[in-house]
Amino acid sequence: MENSQIALSTLTPGFADPVHDTQAVFRTLLDALSRPGTVGVVENVLPEVRATRAELAAFAALLALCDYATPVWLAQPDTALGSALRFHTGAPLVDEPAQAAFAYIHDAGTLPPLESFALGAAESPEQSVTLLIRVEALTGGAPVVLSGPGIQHTETIAPVGLPGHFWRERAALAPLFPCGVDCYLICGARLIGLPRTTQAKVN
Amino acid sequence: MSATSASPSSVAPAPVRRAWMAVLARTPRDDLEAALERALRDIPAPPYDWLRPPEIGLAMVRGRIGGSGDPFNLGEATVTRATLRLRAPAGADATVGVACHLGRDRRRAELAALADALLQMPEHHAVLHKQLIEPLAAQQAVKRAGRQQDAAATRVEFFTMVRGD
Numbered sequence: 001m002e003n004s005q006i007a008l009s010t011l012t013p014g015f016a017d018p019v020h021d022t023q024a025v026f027r028t029l030l031d032a033l034s035r036p037g038t039v040g041v042v043e044n045v046l047p048e049v050r051a052t053r054a055e056l057a058a059f060a061a062l063l064a065l066c067d068y069a070t071p072v073w074l075a076q077p078d079t080a081l082g083s084a085l086r087f088h089t090g091a092p093l094v095d096e097p098a099q100a101a102f103a104y105i106h107d108a109g110t111l112p113p114l115e116s117f118a119l120g121a122a123e124s125p126e127q128s129v130t131l132l133i134r135v136e137a138l139t140g141g142a143p144v145v146l147s148g149p150g151i152q153h154t155e156t157i158a159p160v161g162l163p164g165h166f167w168r169e170r171a172a173l174a175p176l177f178p179c180g181v182d183c184y185l186i187c188g189a190r191l192i193g194l195p196r197t198t199q200a201k202v203n
Numbered sequence: 204m205s206a207t208s209a210s211p212s213s214v215a216p217a218p219v220r221r222a223w224m225a226v227l228a229r230t231p232r233d234d235l236e237a238a239l240e241r242a243l244r245d246i247p248a249p250p251y252d253w254l255r256p257p258e259i260g261l262a263m264v265r266g267r268i269g270g271s272g273d274p275f276n277l278g279e280a281t282v283t284r285a286t287l288r289l290r291a292p293a294g295a296d297a298t299v300g301v302a303c304h305l306g307r308d309r310r311r312a313e314l315a316a317l318a319d320a321l322l323q324m325p326e327h328h329a330v331l332h333k334q335l336i337e338p339l340a341a342q343q344a345v346k347r348a349g350r351q352q353d354a355a356a357t358r359v360e361f362f363t364m365v366r367g368d
Binding site for chain 2: 008009010011013014016018087088
């Protein structure tokens, strides 16, 4: 994966205005993570026609957050997305989920166990993974009640397409705090942030 | 900086392209602008999209004393780079032009990238190479030879007198 040539003639262009677009996307991601359960919308900052099938919000998030020091793991091989990330951000692509600082899971059904990702260490909990998980929809599924920091009382979300083991494994990681994984559930240009501090109760 | 490579459809083998990119990277902006304008007189200015708009960054320059010692960091230099893609008719492979040069001149990177892209197209290669690259390369060779001569004139030979017995 690493040594393959980047096909520039079909490469997807990145942000038109890298500085401001990156800041805008970063703000959206930060707000979503600090108010878990609210839906963040990535403004239309990327060209309509993209060679990659990755969701707009996921592509924008990876472009905004990655650099040469953040290895990326793609659950489903996506040459167009991989090339674009390597060209625009310089981020290395890795084959093992445990090495990744960011992971994009296009098909949520194939999500590996959360323990197989980097959870960080007690001295450096920030060295954990951030998962970008594509879901079929952010509403209309089984309701999940969220509580914790950033939520005044409770917040209910109902994403469609997450495997059942996701919520179980997430709850099992809670005692490891400050270690853990942060997630974004992504559908099109919309996303929900799920930081490690949020407790989720599946009804 | 990440390494970029020519698209597989390019006409020129890598060393040839490397040579003209080196010429373009050393050409001052005014010369480049004038030469490109002259060369493009018969060709309509091609439309293109940015893959990487001209951006200014720093690159660490490394050196070796005498060309063979241990490498050391000489210092950082400002570098401008740009990548553009010519708009191709549907179905055809698009041509990608890349430029990278010392300094912080965005327009110069744009011109050099455009020239690099056009030089890869078989229909423009011969004309452009003749009108753009060859004169510039000759000009640079003359300059370089002059500098070498100046440097050679100040050369000091160190030697030790050996006392004959």
